[in-house]
Amino acid sequence: MLLLLPSVAACEGLALALQALLGGGDTSLLLMTAAACGLVPPLLCWPLLQHLQRLERQCLALEVRASRDELTGALNRESFLQLAEREFARSRRYDADCALLLVDADRFRNINDRFGRHCGDALLREIVQASAKQLRGPDVLARFSGEALSVLLPQTDPLGALDVAERIRETVAELQLTWKGAAVGTTVSVGVASLGVGHAALDALLGDADGALHAAKEAGRNCVRAAPIQPRRSGEAYPVISK
């Protein structure tokens, strides 16, 4: 058995090298091909396959962990921005609707000060869960920063985006966390930006959502504000929104 060890390591290296060379692909197919070509002794195929599949599962689990925010389990900012960049480019290319929300908990410092940071953490988790329930499958929710979430809404027009924002606001306002016998709740302010002709880069869309969020805070919090809606293409204006 000891004699087999160097060849196990060598074969494993070979299989990984093959996989890297072919840009990933099906591990079992690669191993079978390597065995058929006489590159891997058939006896070693099964243990090698198991080992490689275990490595693949570990890699996948690590990737998922790296993309998540530890506290809330939501996607983290970095992964959100990657996805948003892709969706932004796709929406611009196909002239599709796309909207972005920034959702910020109101006066969260007071929650931490009154009930302690653990309570604030628990409330943040509740806010994420409640907000996620208002979204559809393709929508993406992330923890954007401390007590702020971001939501990407592909294929969503400005009225639809306002509707989602309002639902999130309402659902958070109704949340009641019981903490050491006390009922703890908060509200959120939401800034909405819809993709328009002036958004040359994702940063511009984010900037508009941020501006709208500030407007919501200034308007007294617990409300939704949208950035001015631009035409998606020159000459093609969206309907005026009265909210």
Ligand SMILES: Nc1nc2c(ncn2[C@@H]2O[C@H](COP(=O)(O)OP(=O)(O)OP(=O)(O)O)[C@@H](O)[C@H]2O)c(=O)[nH]1
């Ligand atoms: N518990 C907890 N608190 C956090 C976390 N991240 C940020 N915060 C807190 O959120 C609070 C944010 O405070 P501010 O930026 O002053 O904003 P605010 O009190 O929410 O007030 P407005 O945003 O103006 O409504 C700070 O007390 C942060 O410590 C977190 O992960 N857990």
